[in-house]
Amino acid sequence: MWLSRALSWTVCVSMVLPNAVPGAEQPPLPQSLPKTVAVAAFKNGLAFVVRQGAVQLQSGTGRITPIPNATLGTLWLAPGEANTSLDEVVAYRYNVSAERPIQSIAEVLQANAGKTVTITYSMNMKDYTGEIVGVREWKPSPEDSGAEGSPMQPVVSAKPQYLLLRVDKKLLAFPIGSIANAVLPDDTNFQEKVEQQRTALRFKIKGAGEKTDLTMGYLEHGLGWTPSYMISLADDKTAQITMQAVVMDDAEDLNNTDVFFVVGVPNFAYSETPSPMSLQQNLLSFMKDAGRRDGDNYRMYSNAIAGQMIGAEYKELDANNEPSFAQTVTELSGSPEEDLFLYSRTGVTLARGERATYNVxxxxxxxxxxxxxxxxxxxxxxxxxxxxxxxxxxxxxxxxxxxxxxxxxxxxxxxxxxxxxxxxxxxxxxxxxxxxxxxxxxxxxxxxxxxxxxxxxxxxxxxxxxxxxxxxxxxxxxxxxxxxxxxxxxxxxxxxxxxxxxxxxxxxxxxxxxxxxxxxxxxxxxxxxxxxxxxxxxxxxxxxxxxxxxxxxxxxxx
Incomplete structure (x- = not known):
């Protein structure tokens, strides 16, 4: 009974919902993520990244891109203004038009259809000048495909491509691999327009104006540090000890950022499980992956998702003008426990893929x-x-x-x-x-x-x-x-x-x-x-x- 009512409700809703109207107003493009202001780097390659900056809002809604590669349960957003609160965060995909460089001669010829080109055919070393009609792939005939059910099937090889060239009102086909030379016009297009899919976060803030000072934090892989010491023996009783930190950054572009080198044994139970908000997995893959990685903790983990077990540790958060997540859940409070030590370094500028050494x-x-x-x-x-x-x-x-x-x-x-x-x-x-x-x-x-x-x-x-x-x-x-x-x-x-x-x-x-x-x-x-x-x-x-x-x-x- 309940199933039939649900189906009827779905049909009714689908009948009254308007279809997408061509030319309708598209949602605004998201803006870039706020600036990275602080990073706490661990020796195991994990880092907790804090971003902060102004984000424009429309009717209380803001959009930022891209979605960080956060681990499970570590992606948090918070507005910085008083009397505001975060209402929802939605991860979504959108398409943008972009250009990519054309890699092969076949793609160049295809992208310049209608233009005049002179080619040299390698089989007779003659030149042919004509209008590019296009590039086509050879398709085998049914006779070439082998009898249905035959145990002997043809070997599948790369499909040959042919350039269609209109020369003196004749349409000629040249194998792409047999073109020894091509003379292209000055206005040849070497870029191809493509649709690229990207990810973004859409969030809604209650009580906000036209913009918000957003703080964003998440734990991710790809940014870590390794220490080393040099001990110089001055005499038989004293020595000079110098500590260096080598930072390996494969995740973030840092510009005048505060970096903290964490000493201790971090406990991040789900650091190997990506956050669902990163849109990297569907639900089935996510649940299988979580169960495989968490082992005996999976029952507690799945029950937490089902709402049957709830556990939390609350930390006392600062409420001043520094980056803070205090207003995300304003009613929670507690006292912190600190078992980790942080060496700090201010003003770090490091591009993704770079390495740096700092004296601690x-x-x-x-x-x-x-x-x-x-x-x-x-x-x-x-x-x-x-x-x-x-x-x-x-x-x-x-x-x-x-x-x-x-x-x-x-x-x-x-x-x-x-x-x-x-x-x-x-x-x-x-x-x-x-x-x-x-x-x-x-x-x-x-x-x-x-x-x-x-x-x-x-x-x-x-x-x-x-x-x-x-x-x-x-x-x-x-x-x-x-x-x-x-x-x-x-x-x-x-x-x-x-x-x-x-x-x-x-x-x-x-x-x-x-x-x-x-x-x-x-x-x-x-x-x-x-x-x-x-x-x-x-x-x-x-x-x-x-x-x-x-x-x-x-x-x-x-």
Missing amino acids: FSSTVGYEHIYEWEVVDPQRVDAYGNVVPYNPNSPDATAKNSIWHSIRLKNTTKFPWTSAPTMVISGTKPVSQDTLPYTPKAATSNLKITIATDIRSSHEEREVARQQNVQRRHGYEFDLVTVEGTMKLKNYKSKEVKVNIDKTLRGEVETLSDTGKAVKLGEAIQTDNPLSRLTWEIPLKAGEERVVTYRYKIFVRG
């Missing part, structure tokens, strides 16, 4: 030389006492057990240090390059320099005691084995150094020499052989040799 900061910081030894042993017994078979393809432990010369830097600057490639120099000489980890203000980080060949190390473990059949579980008997490890260090340098030793092992730690520290980790605490981390800080004078020992017990299945 430079400061003097303190550092100290340290030597790090991470002792690595192949696993022989697992957490449950099972013997792990020897793997002959395991990496060489000698390379892993090398002692690294590092520098420990303290961040006394006004900025956190984001994780980035770091070049270390001494004067004008390169020293090393590695990754400086993320370092908050007032924190310290270690940066590897090179392997310390002047500090030799060796390490071995041996069994010193065994208690057999100390427990029985699940039909298996376990031995309790006592293992003693020995680590030897010798300093061949002409100065005193400090070596930090770090080792992880399975078992119950009993003793550590040289004021070492043992921390039992929470991993697999229900097992017989817990995981522990051992650390030492060993000072070594010039030429000194030290022996560091530890002892632990471990259950081994008999």
Whole structure:
């Protein structure tokens, strides 16, 4: 019943709606997007773009083009005047007449039909002068198409084109590929008029006058930054650290724009899903794409579209003359949480496709030389006492057990240090390059320099005691084995150094020499052989040799 009524209503409406009248007034062409005033760029190639500028209105309606390639849920518009509100935003397509350069000789001849041209026919190298009638494609006859249902079908090849030329009241056809030369008149047209489809946004503002100061924001791909550091070692205690930001712009034309380089881990759940307002997908493709990209979150996502689940986070927005979206939903308020840090750069001018490097900061910081030894042993017994078979393809432990010369830097600057490639120099000489980890203000980080060949190390473990059949579980008997490890260090340098030793092992730690520290980790605490981390800080004078020992017990299945 309801279906028949709906169909009847549709028929009635279609009968009373007027048809398009030729020559009727066309809607005004949209104006260009407002100027880009600010960009927050992330290291993963995402950027939040803010545009602001005056947009002309007709009866409260404005039009802007093109539609940005915004991601889902990030395209927002807001008027800047008091007592105004955004009523609706519509994404639509429209056609414009444009000219494009003609690429081929066939297109040039076709676009200049009616004009006189002289061609040279390559088959006999004769010249022919006449009026261009047009260019036609050869169409095969039914006999050339093969019998219907025949298993042998002709090979489809490119269709040959022919120039139709009226010469002395005769119509001649010349294959385009056989025209060796063509003499064209001075008024030859090398441009072709075409209809181009473009996209735009139509929006309506309540309470607005003839124009509005529109603020527009959206998240898009194609504009990001990557950091890098240079550390210049001034002496044995101070260094100059300089940070640079390399901006890669494949999305926006920036002109005197404020750019913010964001440090932190952004959480944009739908950054890989295009906004429906960008008119890039139909509804079916959009829903399939969202489900494929969001995985387990798709049910919540689809329910949100259906109106069955509603969730929101409200941020307190400024209401001054700066670009703001506060008046889009004026009744919402809240308090912000800031877990990201932004380096700022004003007055950036960068065209789409360009790259630029900017110095972010430079400061003097303190550092100290340290030597790090991470002792690595192949696993022989697992957490449950099972013997792990020897793997002959395991990496060489000698390379892993090398002692690294590092520098420990303290961040006394006004900025956190984001994780980035770091070049270390001494004067004008390169020293090393590695990754400086993320370092908050007032924190310290270690940066590897090179392997310390002047500090030799060796390490071995041996069994010193065994208690057999100390427990029985699940039909298996376990031995309790006592293992003693020995680590030897010798300093061949002409100065005193400090070596930090770090080792992880399975078992119950009993003793550590040289004021070492043992921390039992929470991993697999229900097992017989817990995981522990051992650390030492060993000072070594010039030429000194030290022996560091530890002892632990471990259950081994008999």
